[in-house]
């Protein structure tokens with residue numbers, strides 16, 4: 651269960667869809683991690699033991715290099731109720747992406763194509 655938002659550039663019409671939440675995605679993350687899908691660091695965290703909930707949650711990300719936006723669901727490994735590990739989100743250009751913060755979502759997002767203003771044009775629920 652989660653929700654999504656559509657943003658559209660007011661100048662060129664470039665559109666992006668952001669997804670949030672999604673605890674309902676059912677995968678065997680432990681197996682995927684041990685299969686090496688998330689790299690060495692994730693395996694180390696699992697092998698250190700004492701891990702709790704392992705899940706993936708959707709959030710919007712932005713690339714600091716090329717400005718692209720995208721939603722992704724990195725895997726999170728918890729230990730004692732805290733995030734012990736979050737898998738990195740990489741842009742198509744190869745650079746690491748960071749999470750878009752709340753104030754950016756409420757305020758102004760910049761269009762990666764033309765530099766124009768992106769505005770929220772719709773919200774919906776999904777499961």
Ligand SMILES: [Zn+2]
Pocket residue numbers: 659660661662663664761762763764765766
């Ligand atoms: Zn634009």
Ligand SMILES: [Zn+2]
Pocket residue numbers: 713714715716717718741742743744745
């Ligand atoms: Zn990029």
